[in-house]
Amino acid sequence: MDGDGWVWVRRPADDDEEERPLKVVFDSPAEHFTDAAPIGNGSLGAMVWGSVASEKLQLNHDTLWTGVPGNYTDPNAPYALAVVRKLVDGEKFVDATEAASGLFGGPTEVYQPLGDINLEFDSSSLGYTSYKRELDLRTATVCISYNIGEVQYSREHFCSNPHQVFATKISANKSGHVSFTLSLNSQLNHNVRITNANEMIMQGTCPGRRPALHHNGANDAIGIKFATAVGLQIGGTSAKVTIIDDQKLRIDAADWVVLLVAAASSFDGPFVNPSESKLNPEVAALNTLNISRNATFSQLKAAHLEDYQGLFHRVTLQLSQASMLEKDILEEVDHDVKTTAERINSFRSDEDPSLVELLFQYGRYLLISSSRPGTQVSNLQGIWNQDFAPAWEASPHLNINLEMNYWPTLPCNLTECQEPLFDLIGSLAVNGTKTAKVNYQASGWVTHHVTDIWAKSSAYYVDAMYALWPMGGAWLCTHLWENYQYSLDKEFLEKRAYPLLEGCAMFLIDWLIKGPGDYLETNPSTSPEHPFIAPGTGGHLASVSYSTTMDISIIREVFLAVISSAEVLGKSDTNLVERIKKALPMLPPVKISKDGTIMEWAQDFEDPEVHHRHLSHLFGLYPGHTITMQKNPEVCKAVANSLHKRGEDGPGWSTTWKMALWARLLNSENAYRMILKLITLVPPGGKVDFEGGLYTNLWTAHPPFQIDANFGFTAAIAEMLLQSTHGDADLYLLPALPREKWPKGYVKGLRARGNVTVNISWEKGELQEATVWSSNPKCTLRLHYGEQVAMVTVLGGNVYRFNGGLQCVETYMAP
Template structure:
């Protein structure tokens, strides 16, 4: 614990009224099981999710005619016939859409005898420190408290209602589902049985109606079981007409467990309902043996073990005592509130913990929280930015374990993607395109090439494997899990590259995700060759695979092959307006304010473009950003979050903070969910990563303290952030400049510390300090494993 760390301020969202819509409800989750708690008094509703509930089942999505059209498509591209190439690709090389993430149902609670309007002292909250939602209210002199949480250690949802008057708890609870369902009673418990659709055809941007198909023998089935225990001499539990009723209790605790028939991406989900019910019953029986107090204690301890690793204080706020929705409105109308920005940062960490834990599925477009059978964009894994953005905060924000589900998805995709690479393109290794679902679809989807055709999705995902290694230096992880997947993705890249203009190796067909350029004929097209995004990703993957072969002392011949190919890759180009080109030619942009800035990947999250080694490219990236933003870019929640990170890397504190402010003021719901619009969780995660990036950077082999500190955060501290190289960092600043920092090393080795201010190292006489050409101050020293040093300015 840092000696200068202040007591953690209360991290909570709170309101003076129940939620009236889903975007006002408060999320809980244990990685697998999620709920949206509305917090009503007379009537409570908890919308339920389980992370393996998706439409569909394992099926073959390969478009078998693709490979025979690949050569002709490439010939058309090389001849500059981009329209013809795109028309051919759209007609012959696309596939079918992925399946949709599904809602599970609702727990609905009615409080008998409570007038729906006449209650006093109402308050509902989500405490981020404990992961518990609480609703408090008084009625005719009796004080009621309801707590709801999703426990990771006991793998169920718990709802406890307590009254301060004996026998005052009279409630009834029901379960329902948006899918066809039945409710069965057994003893003093309810069990809901239901099944997901066998197919959901999303047409979110299309004119014809959406379709949902249910089949009796296909689709993932599931069971949700609800049981209760009570305290109080007069307490009674009964089950009548599908309702679980509690009367005369001092306290009641409801236990909700859910199990699905999903087993694996390649196994038909066929478990019988009786087995599902038995599994639910076993979970609840075990939980009841602990008792409500112990269950709560186990949950809080587990939650705090992750959440409390990082504390943050960005400064005092005049509106700190306001309810969260009122505080957000004040912020939207111009009030400064660094405390709200700190709360948003911690909320992002909370959401990642709630939607991604070891053993769970990865966080999807909505984390795990979805109430629609036909959710926007299928609530899938969109891997041309959104899934990756979900995990930007994982390592730096000290939630490395929460990264694990993404690695599991990568392992699965490396199997399904191997078949896709071979059959579609005649290539080695594995590939994945822009959409993935629980069945690990790796093929192009239907629609239009601008989004559907992008075989670099898997390449981008592999960057997370290397990032995890950089933050942890876990050699076993690199050898056994990361490098084998990276290697196969790099083999695909070798086979996917073809010789283009001037002997360079290029990708063809190539797109820059979801964006389009104008041909000489003025047509908006997306297919060409060697998009900057493609080249940046492949160059990065080759570099990292080469580094891995040296670290692991393997595959030297293959490393030589990657090195030779890397030297021939089409390079970055600067366009006529001084901007970084997005395509291999300086095409006019079809949509100058496009939401994606894929060509700037090398600036963030990559590092090929940086102020120390490539100042000209860095300036070109800045020009690209200015041009994009001047035309309305950054208008969606996640794209605004990306801008925070990009300007943090450019060390532009004013613009980085401006987009923090824009994200909260323009793209945030009352419950602080990101508003794309509609809700997408990536903006939350990208915003959290951006705030961390403003306070600490470590991508250039050094620890850069407060690189992008805005004037609005003049006084503050952060403790527990992680830096690449396996360091934990605490920083305190005052009057807009560094006061002191503590750095703890997990491993022994040299370290470089950079700051805008002169640095003094305490307790290390070997440290050397110097002023750099960038007018920064750098300290170079060697640390031993377990050592903590303190630097001050």
């Protein structure tokens, strides 16, 4: 058992097969951004294009954003709120939607690219053969190889979290054959200088305002400063380095070259103006670089692997088809070395389960690479961005996308990767307290549907169906309670989670007002990004009404979390908890419309877009827990009807949300249909006539690229294989396994609520073995498999092995 409270145990008996490769494979250099291979250490990211004659290594740093800390309050908002509420009460929903502009805040700031490392090789590089480019998920490295004449060239890249550098080694199998010119550039305001023959530095500044808000090209605010330092290590007796125009380095006749790249910024938290920051990014970058220079490339890689694999290897998944069909697929993969793009294209015909494994683990890889303790949250594109003005500013969106980014952290055994999310929630609570007080004359804290590095807490702008949604902080707070349910870390609950939950609930209690009948209501209220046809208006659209199903579902989830947290912490007698207990039965119930679906709004409005991408009204089933198959079967039928009505088309994140919802409904067939829907190749570079799908590098598409569905897919696969509840201590094994598609397989290391870790194996579509352990001193679990149920008492430090009949056949001490 290690310090994180989980253990390595032997695999189930049937999985003595050799682990398959987990590689994203290309047979040519990247032509587009979504062909390149992403690597990262949580903060520093790089895209490896793999071009032979002219290589481009695109760099990102998680703290490079436009702007400065903002004022997220509006003293005129209370007047606008009163106007909107009166219009909603009069059911003048179109007018209320228009009047809601008085509650708008402003746009977010914009995530910025750091810059590019350019490597210009000799013109003879144009004639190459045997090209191969691979991203290996087991080692988090990108390797490129090709031949020019009789010389084989190799490049190896990784981003080290322990040393905080991007490392590249370029080598040849014949001495003296590595020659190229190295330069740095950036789309941001910058300058480059050579400090010596082994080092170059780029300094720059992000815009102090988002580009669209520049006035006549002026930008009087001082933005975040940054620095990138590149150091060289060179091998070969004939190697030499020449400085060109104090801007470039020319390396000739080397045996090998190692590039070490460090980056830093002046960002000192969301409340410090860059003009007042005391941080010196150049000094920080050079310090990081100099520490790394004391190690060899092999030593750097060893430290990188120890760190990365300590996270990645916690979970193993293997899925198998019928033996003869799978044998044919694997032989084709092994012998012909199919590219990942080819595997995506052939999935509709071969349904290769190893591609599902790869995509599952790719989500875990991306999360490890884009979110680590001390970094910023993984944004709409993780940490990878090539554009000065990326789609949707690449900002964290709180009405599904940011939450989905972190869905895999707990079930897929990457708890540490949540830390940046908790940091952001803490910052949002600070700014959100001011927003709640000034804008809504409420206690507690609030935030809306989109934020940025400055923890913007005010509403968005442009359109009420995006802007007017003060539930962003509440949805985020459910992650705090979820973390406790998985970890049972009482110190985390008391010192970190509960104060934030408490502040969130204080706002929600004040936000709720007396509604029709004996119910409380939220007013104004929107269902994220989805308008309705306002009754009696001749077909006019509106988005502002009252008590949308998602509002009430999230509030109910938060209130129950506060009550449960208070019970754990002995705080059930506080005034807030008493108010919550009184409010809970006054929340409107989930309603079923005349067509048998879940009502999205408080009234059964006509829906102008029945195939809308958002599934907000189904929140209570997933990721929430207030609707379950066991306790609410009739409501679950309405959820299924709602999913059928929504249809299967939609952006990648919508597809994976549907996948998880079908899993919660124990419907393996439809969950698998969503897998088929997602695994569709998106041609890079141009517009496509469908939504969702995968790019050649396995990134998920909205389109354009959004990373959320990569994480949603991973979480949904876990949900198909294992589900759990904390309060009732139920563990459901293989609840939505598509038995005909994956008749044989195993998963190792999934986490369940109650601080439990589980291994499961199955054969011929039936459970063969399950292994359960926990670091709790003692806990009682109910294991479920189909109709079978078994009670088990689990003692900390012991491992319990169950057969397919849920009989405990072996107990042994954890290693």
